[in-house]
Amino acid sequence: MAETMHCYRHPKRETRVSCATCGRPICTDCMVATDVGIKCPDDARLPRGARTGVMKKGQVVRSILAGIGVAVAGIPIAYVLFLLPFTWLISAAAGYGAGTLINRAGGRNGGPIAIVISVVATAISFLVVLAPDLLGGTINPRPLLAMVFAVVAAGVANRRI
Numbered sequence: 386m387a388e389t390m391h392c393y394r395h396p397k398r399e400t401r402v403s404c405a406t407c408g409r410p411i412c413t414d415c416m417v418a419t420d421v422g423i424k425c426p427d428d429a430r431l432p433r434g435a436r437t438g439v440m441k442k443g444q445v446v447r448s449i450l451a452g453i454g455v456a457v458a459g460i461p462i463a464y465v466l467f468l469l470p471f472t473w474l475i476s477a478a479a480g481y482g483a484g485t486l487i488n489r490a491g492g493r494n495g496g497p498i499a500i501v502i503s504v505v506a507t508a509i510s511f512l513v514v515l516a517p518d519l520l521g522g523t524i525n526p527r528p529l530l531a532m533v534f535a536v537v538a539a540g541v542a543n544r545r546i
């Protein structure tokens with residue numbers, strides 16, 4: 386049987402998780418997932434602000450640049466998607482790929498900023514392709530559904546783990 390420990394920040398809470406750096410037990414509310422394992426909030430803030438979901442300025446800038454790249458590169462991809470079968474399935478995969486690219490550009494932090502950039506970039510690609518239909522007043526539910534799949538997948542790729 387695993388030994389029961391108590392969170393060093395919440396002495397009444399039992400936990401089996403401990404910080405990868407200092408070894409202090411931490412509960413699920415306190416633990417922070419980092420690239421190098423689960424850490425307590427004190428150690429997760431160290432050494433280079435590698436805390437999940439918190440991006441440094443340079444990473445935010447790179448995420449935005451990647452987002453612009455994805456939006457531009459995504460236009461021809463979205464255009465081709467609508468000509469293929471299983472559009473929604475491929476759209477979801479493409480959206481996930483776009484989100485992953487942006488996630489990597491931002492130092493794999495994920496979190497709200499990366500999600501917003503990914504969702505907006507993916508939506509722009511699709512909206513440019515759909516614009517003639519939308520402006521013409523002929524809203525086809527199929528491509529719109531494909532866009533929703535892609536946008537959601539792009540967001541999911543940046544969820545915090």
Ligand SMILES: [Zn+2]
Pocket residue numbers: 404405406407408409424425426427428429
């Ligand atoms: Zn620690």
Ligand SMILES: [Zn+2]
Pocket residue numbers: 392393394395398411412413414415
């Ligand atoms: Zn705790």
